[in-house]
Amino acid sequence: xxxxxxxxxxxxxxxxxxxxxxxxxxxxxxxxxxxxxxxxxxxxxxxxxxxxxxxxxxxxxxxxxxxxxxxxxxxxxxxxxxxxxxxxxxxxxxxxxxxxxxxxxxxxxxxxxxxxxxxxxxxxxxxxxxxxxxxxxxxxxxxxxxxxxxxxxxxxxxxxxxxxxxxxxxxxxxxxxxxxxxxxxxxxxxxxxxxx
Amino acid sequence: xxxxxxxxxxxxxxxxxxxxxxxxxxxxxxxxxxxxxxxxxxxxxxxxxxxxxxxxxxxxxxxxxxxxxxxxxxxxxxxxxxxxxxxxxxxxxxxxxxxxxxxxxxxxxxxxxxxxxxxxxxxxxxxxxxxxxxxxxxxxxxxxxxxxxxxxxxxxxxxxxxxxxxxxxxxxxxxxxxxxxxxxxxxxxxxxxxxxxxxxxxxxxxxxxxxxxxxxxxxxxxxxxxxxxxxxxxxxxxxxxxxxxxxxxxxxxxxxxxxxxxxxxxxxxxxxxxxxxxxxxxxxxxxxxxxxxxxxxxxxxxxxxxxxxxxxxxxxxxxxxxxxxxxxxxxxxxxxxxxxxxxxxxxxxxxxxxxxxxxxxxxxxxxxxxxxxxxxxxxxxxxxxxxxxxxxxxxxxxxxxxxxxxxxxxxxxxxxxxxxxxxxxxxxxxxxxxxxxxxxxxxxxxxxxxxxxxxxxxxxxxxxxxxxxx
Numbered sequence: 253x254x255x256x257x258x259x260x261x262x263x264x265x266x267x268x269x270x271x272x273x274x275x276x277x278x279x280x281x282x283x284x285x286x287x288x289x290x291x292x293x294x295x296x297x298x299x300x301x302x303x304x305x306x307x308x309x310x311x312x313x314x315x316x317x318x319x320x321x322x323x324x325x326x327x328x329x330x331x332x333x334x335x336x337x338x339x340x341x342x343x344x345x346x347x348x349x350x351x352x353x354x355x356x357x358x359x360x361x362x363x364x365x366x367x368x369x370x371x372x373x374x375x376x377x378x379x380x381x382x383x384x385x386x387x388x389x390x391x392x393x394x395x396x397x398x399x400x401x402x403x404x405x406x407x408x409x410x411x412x413x414x415x416x417x418x419x420x421x422x423x424x425x426x427x428x429x430x431x432x433x434x435x436x437x438x439x440x441x442x443x444x445x446x447x448x
Numbered sequence: 449x450x451x452x453x454x455x456x457x458x459x460x461x462x463x464x465x466x467x468x469x470x471x472x473x474x475x476x477x478x479x480x481x482x483x484x485x486x487x488x489x490x491x492x493x494x495x496x497x498x499x500x501x502x503x504x505x506x507x508x509x510x511x512x513x514x515x516x517x518x519x520x521x522x523x524x525x526x527x528x529x530x531x532x533x534x535x536x537x538x539x540x541x542x543x544x545x546x547x548x549x550x551x552x553x554x555x556x557x558x559x560x561x562x563x564x565x566x567x568x569x570x571x572x573x574x575x576x577x578x579x580x581x582x583x584x585x586x587x588x589x590x591x592x593x594x595x596x597x598x599x600x601x602x603x604x605x606x607x608x609x610x611x612x613x614x615x616x617x618x619x620x621x622x623x624x625x626x627x628x629x630x631x632x633x634x635x636x637x638x639x640x641x642x643x644x645x646x647x648x649x650x651x652x653x654x655x656x657x658x659x660x661x662x663x664x665x666x667x668x669x670x671x672x673x674x675x676x677x678x679x680x681x682x683x684x685x686x687x688x689x690x691x692x693x694x695x696x697x698x699x700x701x702x703x704x705x706x707x708x709x710x711x712x713x714x715x716x717x718x719x720x721x722x723x724x725x726x727x728x729x730x731x732x733x734x735x736x737x738x739x740x741x742x743x744x745x746x747x748x749x750x751x752x753x754x755x756x757x758x759x760x761x762x763x764x765x766x767x768x769x770x771x772x773x774x775x776x777x778x779x780x781x782x783x784x785x786x787x788x789x790x791x792x793x794x795x796x797x798x799x800x801x802x803x804x805x806x807x808x809x810x811x812x813x814x815x816x817x818x819x820x821x822x823x824x825x826x827x828x829x830x831x832x833x834x835x836x837x838x839x840x841x842x843x844x845x846x847x848x849x850x851x852x853x854x855x856x857x858x859x860x861x862x863x864x865x866x867x868x869x870x871x872x873x874x875x876x877x878x879x880x881x882x883x884x885x886x887x888x889x890x891x892x893x894x895x896x897x898x899x900x901x902x903x904x905x906x907x908x909x910x911x912x913x914x915x916x917x918x
Binding site: 332335336338351359376385386387388389391392394395396398399400402403416417418419420423425442444 | 664687689845912
């Protein structure tokens with residue numbers, strides 16, 4: 253007990269000194285009385301019997317996953333960086349439709365390849381609409397678009413557990429305009445990587 | 449669960465007005481303390497006179513500035529504000545023909561209830577004149593109001609008299625209370641001057657965190673029925689949409705994406721607390737809440753059983769007793785309760801396009817209501833009307849239509865000026881609020897049940913999905 257409190261006091265003194273040194277830049281150094289160091293602890297061997305030897309560890313070598321052949325910048329990037337230059341591209345839909353069009357299939361095929369390359373990724377598929385429908389019904393339509401994209405990916409062998417869907421209705425247009433060019437970009441399923 | 453992380457704190461309870469019947473004949477009862485929010489029992493002697501006009505015409509009423517009994521700038525401002533707001537409140541229901549206030553200039557202002565120049569008001573062809581006084585008190589202000597029948601040659605009887613006391617902070621609330629009382633006593637009408645609107649808006653221009661695309665958040669706001677006192681009541685810093693007033697007008701249920709996926713939250717706006725009605729299930733989204741008329745249950749749409757397909761569910765207000773109401777291959781969304789609480793109208797695209805249906809709360813008696821090209825956001829009218837307002841696609845955008853449920857007759861209230869969406873009834877069924885893009889961005893408007901007397905409520909940012917409190 254005595255020993256421990258002495259050690260603690262020393263630690264406290266050291267802390268105070270370190271703190272004083274850290275914030276003492278503006279004031280000139282001042283000689284301070286330093287308490288004497290505590291007496292050295294008595295050798296443990298004289299007071300305490302030696303403990304029994306610890307059990308010998310029995311260890312197997314851990315299997316280290318194979319190193320990537322090439323440095324993979326995507327695998328090492330942050331989620332935000334990945335999503336900023338996402339290899340998973342959005343797919344677009346016709347007006348009032350949640351059918352996967354032919355050109356969207358090609359995009360989803362590539363997205364499926366990306367998801368197979370990075371099997372740890374989980375993805376949220378967001379369904380979005382253009383502004384022409386009502387805000388209420390577009391929640392249903394957006395959901396249907398997200399689920400259509402998800403179903404297509406699942407049909408290509410991507411585990412459904414990795415793909416969540418969410419509908420944003422018409423709340424988050426990608427293009428703020430009010431013409432067909434903007435609408436076409438807003439009717440989309442957007443892929444967000446949420447874990448890697 | 450009640451959390452305190454709903455940090456927008458309590459919205460101050462509107463100034464509690466102590467209301468006392470004022471009758472010259474027997475004696476004036478003692479005033480209630482300002483803290484009381486309940487009107488005192490009515491005195492039968494009050495109902496002596498109902499203002500009338502020539503057959504068929506609404507009575508013509510004048511509302512001059514209230515008389516200032518304590519002469520300071522604040523009281524003068526309050527007296528003017530009450531009279532102007534009261535004029536607007538009384539105009540809103542069109543039960544009285546309000547004589548424009550700028551025509552009163554030549555009539556000498558009364559100094560008290562005793563020297564009102566009735567002859568001059570009569571010359572102005574008024575049927576009634578509403579005289580009020582404002583006096584500063586220790587705790588706030590005292591407002592007295594009397595409605596005089598100017599048409600009677602026999603001494604101008606008082607048709608209505610009352611006094612109110614409370615805080616000086618919001619003079620508008622005195623005008624609203626007086627207006628509702630006059631409508632009630634003189635016209636047997638449930639006025640809406642003390643009701644409020646709620647809507648969601650991107651006006652704050654804040655951006656979602658954690659997204660790569662630039663995305664604007666939406667928060668829930670409330671406003672007085674006339675658009676005054678617009679204030680934010682949520683701080684989800686995410687998407688908060690689909691706000692719906694509880695029947696007691698003290699809570700707002702809405703859809704929030706603050707947990708990444710949409711769920712139903714309830715903000716108790718006068719307590720500053722937040723409840724999560726639908727805890728994030730393993731999968732599924734919950735959107736578009738609607739309160740039962742007694743406030744004990746909510747209906748909402750959820751994908752919890754079928755990803756990709758919204759079905760309707762009913763749940764108790766505390767989150768218990770969740771049960772599924774619909775089961776179809778189409779999306780079933782946007783519920784609204786009948787005034788009796790026994791039926792629910794909703795939108796379904798089970799036949800391809802979104803149409804309005806109705807079903808019993810017991811799941812029986814499904815009926816297709818509309819045959820439009822595209823119909824959504826049904827809102828069931830209050831009694832005695834039995835109508836459903838909805839948004840219908842009429843061209844590039846939507847227009848507001850109303851179906852009379854007994855006859856099946858549909859009438860159209862807006863006609864292609866911008867897109868017109870998300871209608872909701874006032875509690876007396878005489879007005880609707882909705883959104884329109886006719887002035888540019890999406891804004892909240894109110895109009896009467898015939899589509900006339902349009903008034904724009906919001907002007908900042910985009911504003912959506914309004915609802916009108918009881």
